[in-house]
Amino acid sequence: MVVLKRNRQKLERQQAMVSQLQENPFLTDEELAELLFVSVPTVRLDRLELGIPELRVRTKDVAEQFYGQIRSLGAGELIGDILELDVGKRGITVLEVKKDMVFSKTKILRGHYLFAQANSLAVALINADVVLTGSASVRYLTPVFLKDKVVAHAEIVGQKGKSFVIKVNSKVGSEEVLRGRFTVVAKEMNDL
Amino acid sequence: MVVLKRNRQKLERQQAMVSQLQENPFLTDEELAELLFVSVPTVRLDRLELGIPELRVRTKDVAEQFYGQIRSLGAGELIGDILELDVGKRGITVLEVKKDMVFSKTKILRGHYLFAQANSLAVALINADVVLTGSASVRYLTPVFLKDKVVAHAEIVGQKGKSFVIKVNSKVGSEEVLRGRFTVVAKEMNDL
DNA sequence: CTATTCTTATTACCTAGTAATAATAAATAG
């Protein structure tokens, strides 16, 4: 059976389709059909074989990923969920590592999420209208993986006027994953 | 004319609709109708009056925003757009501050975006399968505001084996907003 | 009571599909 030769065209076309959609997931079947020089039904069959959902689902998936992510890294004030918060003293948050937070190849958590958890917790400890990070120094000790739960402990360790120094320590289980030191500054709304 | 009383219900409903959609932009007209205790045509008229597009357009808008931007913060490898990239040496990215990246009260950019831009640029300079941040030290010099364009310059300044030191300098116009030093480590896929 | 505004209902149409069936074309085995 030299079924390979036959399938080659089809396979190539399907691969082409996948890479087209990777570049631009917002292509309709009609547009794909034109790009791949086949009919619309063929595109549909190919999608079916490859398990690729229709445009609207793809669009929605992308949009929802956005909402699951930016909501946590942007819209909200705090990255992670509060376990304890003693404003002016210390606080603990926990961050569960979701799949859109990791490198797809390695499933390792992207550094800035860990940073963001620590930084936002540091900021949350200060009781003022506006709190800005002045400087930060962090060490990433061990990689954090998908589905890990990162517990961040933060404590105010110093103060000079409106400037605070906060130490943050993040762990997964008993393993230390990040150690950081943040200097944050409390500002009044009008002295900007 | 006590036309106000009449309009009040309508106005309140429209405001309610807006806030519903702010919370969850993925609501159909039918779902909105149920939530607001009116008919579907009324919802449509309200949307028309308020210039709110249909679900699919809203979804697509969100998804495209994701592609223009968030691709950048999570899914993509790099936060910001590349202006120059000389792998192994130096690179420049620019990040435009959008409204979901700032504190709503002050319109000041959240610190971790600035960090993420710098960090991801540092990582991008290294040519290896897997690059992890080992430590980072940053100083936030001046606040960055909505619509600012942050230009980050990064340069490899040292190397010991698979460990690299990268200096990053971010500016808005001629003003320096962040200065940072990152140590990143290149790993092979199998030594994890 | 009447004019006006709101709300609802109804209808025809649209896009981007699903799902299923049938017809046709192409390739290969024997």
Next chain:
DNA sequence: CTATTTATTATTACTAGGTAATAAGAATAG
């Protein structure tokens, strides 16, 4: 060359979530 398989295309009926336009009913102001 022919039979059979596989791939492709066409066609039809159906769906969600709308647009756009028109008509009819309800509420209220004056």
